[in-house]
Amino acid sequence: MYPYRLLIADDEPGIRFVLRETFSKEGYEIEEAENVEDAILKVKNSNFDLVIMDIKMPKVDGLEALRDIRRMKPNLPVVMITAHGNINVALEAIREGAYDYFTKPFDVAEIRIVVKRVTEKMRLVKQIEQLEAQLLQENPFDRIIGTSPRMQEVFSLIRKVITNDVTVLIYGESGTGKELVARAIHYHSFRAREPFVTVSCVAIPETLLESEMFGHEKGAFTGAHQMKPGKFELAQEGTLFLDEIGDMPLSLQAKLLRVIQERELERVGGTKTIKVDIRLIAASNKDLTECLKNGTFREDLYFRINVLPIYLPPLRERKDDIPILINHFIKYYNQKLGKYVTGVSEDTRKIMMEYSWPGNVRELENVIQRAIILSPGEILTPDLLPINVYAEPALPDITTVTGDLSVPMLERLQVIYDKLEEQMIREALKKANYRRQETADILGISRKSLHNKMEKYKLFES
Ligand SMILES: Nc1ncnc2c1ncn2[C@@H]1O[C@H](COP(=O)(O)OP(=O)(O)OP(=O)(O)O)[C@@H](O)[C@H]1O
Numbered sequence: 261m262y263p264y265r266l267l268i269a270d271d272e273p274g275i276r277f278v279l280r281e282t283f284s285k286e287g288y289e290i291e292e293a294e295n296v297e298d299a300i301l302k303v304k305n306s307n308f309d310l311v312i313m314d315i316k317m318p319k320v321d322g323l324e325a326l327r328d329i330r331r332m333k334p335n336l337p338v339v340m341i342t343a344h345g346n347i348n349v350a351l352e353a354i355r356e357g358a359y360d361y362f363t364k365p366f367d368v369a370e371i372r373i374v375v376k377r378v379t380e381k382m383r384l385v386k387q388i389e390q391l392e393a394q395l396l397q398e399n400p401f402d403r404i405i406g407t408s409p410r411m412q413e414v415f416s417l418i419r420k421v422i423t424n425d426v427t428v429l430i431y432g433e434s435g436t437g438k439e440l441v442a443r444a445i446h447y448h449s450f451r452a453r454e455p456f457v458t459v460s461c462v463a464i465p466e467t468l469l470e471s472e473m474f475g476h477e478k479g480a481f482t483g484a485h486q487m488k489p490g491k492f493e494l495a496q497e498g499t500l501f502l503d504e505i506g507d508m509p510l511s512l513q514a515k516l517l518r519v520i521q522e523r524e525l526e527r528v529g530g531t532k533t534i535k536v537d538i539r540l541i542a543a544s545n546k547d548l549t550e551c552l553k554n555g556t557f558r559e560d561l562y563f564r565i566n567v568l569p570i571y572l573p574p575l576r577e578r579k580d581d582i583p584i585l586i587n588h589f590i591k592y593y594n595q596k597l598g599k600y601v602t603g604v605s606e607d608t609r610k611i612m613m614e615y616s617w618p619g620n621v622r623e624l625e626n627v628i629q630r631a632i633i634l635s636p637g638e639i640l641t642p643d644l645l646p647i648n649v650y651a652e653p654a655l656p657d658i659t660t661v662t663g664d665l666s667v668p669m670l671e672r673l674q675v676i677y678d679k680l681e682e683q684m685i686r687e688a689l690k691k692a693n694y695r696r697q698e699t700a701d702i703l704g705i706s707r708k709s710l711h712n713k714m715e716k717y718k719l720f721e722s
């Protein structure tokens with residue numbers, strides 16, 4: 261058995277003696293402290309599994325010591341000993357985070373049960389930690405798939421920011437995995453056991469976003485019936501993920517800048533200053549330097565958050581990742597949907613390799629999920645792909661079409677015209693979610709004429 265280490269802190273030698281006798285017989289390793297200073301020093305310099313501490317000790321109060329220990333080692337359980345009849349102090353200790361308490365004079369059998377309970381719990385926690393560590397070692401960023409050189413660069417940046425508690429800016433097109441990377445950073449940093457909290461700046465009215473971020477006091481505005489802590493407060497000691505920071509209104513950008521610089525904030529309608537200890541990760545699929553140019557993003561804030569930018573390249577620029585992403589999502593959705601798909605056919609793979617994936621990994625994930633649901637067999641075939649994927653029009657190579665001098669110019673231009681028209685209709689269809697009237701409206705043509713053109717270009721879904 262792993263020898264559990266107990267620290268017994270009590271100024272009465274008699275009590276220390278009884279506890280030592282009891283627990284060393286059971287195989288525990290015992291250390292003693294006869295005053296608070298000594299106890300705190302020992303906790304600081306050594307690894308205990310449990311502290312048993314008297315609340316009343318000379319000079320420094322045991323409650324004070326409890327607070328210090330909790331701050332230093334939040335996961336170390338502390339059991340308090342209180343004088344008989346002083347239940348209020350005992351309750352206070354529990355509120356301060358003591359694991360349990362018992363009163364003097366105590367019954368040794370009772371303490372044994374408490375200690376056993378604690379060590380049993382410790383054993384489970386240790387086991388889980390070991391398993392977690394093992395998992396992490398096997399694959400450091402297990403859920404982020406990609407072996408392309410571009411993703412290797414991303415991984416090496418992630419490794420850097422994991423050990424560096426700096427603000428991180430993640431940017432890249434929609435669906436490239438910004439949130440996934442933000443979570444990976446959090447769960448591999450020293451803040452992993454604290455919360456990961458997300459705020460999306462998109463499509464929220466300014467006042468609402470402000471109270472969402474910073475919280476509000478009771479009565480701060482009509483409808484503020486109760487004090488509400490903001491996301492910054494909820495993320496204390498953890499990570500705050502500010503999604504789509506490019507959409508944050510300018511006035512809030514000023515407030516955010518202050519929080520980043522001063523590490524403190526006030527709730528809306530409040531005057532009390534609250535210290536915040538968080539790591540900030542911001543994400544954007546807008547080009548923030550563009551926002552700087554057109555004045556929708558503050559330059560000083562930009563420099564504050566752009567300390568360590570991580571750029572996630574679009575999938576079309578790292579197509580060598582497509583095959584392993586396909587396999588990854590097939591495995592994932594097989595399990596989730598109870599299916600037994602083994603792979604994709606050769607022509608399906610070819611189509612997927614050639615497609616431009618404007619929605620990036622998210623789009624690929626959705627395409628695989630849909631195909632698995634629809635698939636009658638074990639191999640995914642092209643007919644299971646959405647129309648825009650299997651029939652993405654390649655723009656004609658202008659020189660081959662226009663270069664054939666035996667064809668009259670107008671005919672050659674017609675080929676290009678048709679290709680462009682087809683592409684515009686596809687885009688509009690997609691934008692309108694394949695609703696005919698809406699598509700026709702977008703294109704500024706009649707429904708009838710849209711119908712004819714869809715027939716001409718064979719755009720009806722099978
Ligand atoms: N490299 C990757 N490996 C595995 N899954 C990925 C990868 N990149 C993205 N995904 C998956 O794609 C989906 C979209 O990812 P995520 O939400 O992180 O993208 P995003 O960049 O935040 O997109 P948006 O800008 O639209 O919010 C998620 O289901 C995510 O798990």
Ligand SMILES: [Mg+2]
Pocket residue numbers: 438439503
């Ligand atoms: Mg996102």
